Amino acid sequence: MTKLSVNINKIATLRNSRGGDLPNVVQFAKDVQRFGAEGVTIHPRPDERHIRYQDAYDLKPVVHTEYNIEGNPIPKFIDLVLDIKPTQVTLVPDAEDAITSNAGWDTIKHKDFLIEVIKEFKDNGIRTSIFVDPDMCQIQGAKDTGTDRIELYTESFAHQFKFGNKEGIKPYMECAGLANSLQLGINAGHDLSLENIKFFKENITGLLEVSIGHALVSESLYLGVENVIQMYLHRLQ
Template identity: 85%
Template sequence: MTKLSVNINKIATLRNSRGGDVPNVVQFAKDVQRYGAEGVTVHPRPDERHIRYQDVYDLKPEIYTEFNIEGNPMPKFIDMVLEVKPTQVTLVPDGEDAITSNAGWDTVKNKTFLTEVISEFKSNGIRTSIFVDPYLNMVEGAKATGTDRIELYTETYAQQYKLGNKKAIEPYMECAGLANSLQLGINAGHDLSLENIKFFKENITGLLEVSIGHALITESLYFGIENVVQMYLHRLQ
């Protein structure tokens, strides 16, 4: 079964919009695990506009499933990850001014840098994943860095699926096939939703984990968070 990791950035955004500590991100993380989520994801950014660096430290003792920290491996981020030692770190090349992640790594151009960062994380017992676009050469480049996994950037799939273009899954299937042959673990994320997750799961062999935040939280406004977590788990079986 593919694991569901819930990205709780949007809960922090809601908290920050009002000030104070409501909703409480630590309590929310505890609740989604209790409802069945198999992991919690956070993506702190330099301006701390949603998840704050202190949140990451506060969350660590309360995550008894898998803790996945995403982000651009700048010095402050690297130091935090090495201190917290999550289950997994996912490297994402987002710029400081990016509203959300909008591209994967060029794993060929950035091979030396990624190799050095990944080596440091792995030497500290932290599983590594690289955020990549669905291109075969980027998967091959990821393998060359020594990473444990890749995370397929699924925005294009989600957009095209909504338009009825199910052939948009094909590049992801090809990349998954290559990753499996290279013994790279496969994660996926970005714009996956209750609408498109089942078809994606059925066509991606070896899919280990999906990280879902924005869609899951907005769907929960209608159905409730406990129901939505269960709905995702059912589709991922």
């Protein structure tokens, strides 16, 4: 069964929009795990516009499932991850002003940098994952960095699926096949939703984990958090 990790950035965005501590991100992390989620994901950015660096520390004692911290490995982020030692770190090449993640790594161009960063994390017992586009060359490049896993950037699939084009899954299937042959673990995330997750899961062999935040929180406004998590878990079986 593919694991569901809930990205709680949007809960922090809502909290920050009003000030104070409502909704409480620590309590939300406790709740999603109680409802069945198998992981909690956060993506702190340098401007702390949603998850704050202090949130990462506050969440550490309460995340008893998998704790995944995503981000661009700038020095401040690297220090945070090494201090907290989450289950997994996912490296994402975000520009500081990016609204959300919008591209995977060029694992060939940045090979030497990624090798260095990944080695440091792995030496500290932290599983590593690289955010990548569904491109065969980038999958091979990821393998050459020494990473444990890749996270497939699924925006293109989700966009095409919304308009009924199921052929958009093909590059992901090919990349998953290569990743499996290279013994790279496969994660996925970005714009996955209740609408498209079952189809994606059924077509991606060896899918270990999905990280879902924006869609899950949005769907929960209508259907309730506990119910939505159960719906995702059912689709991921």
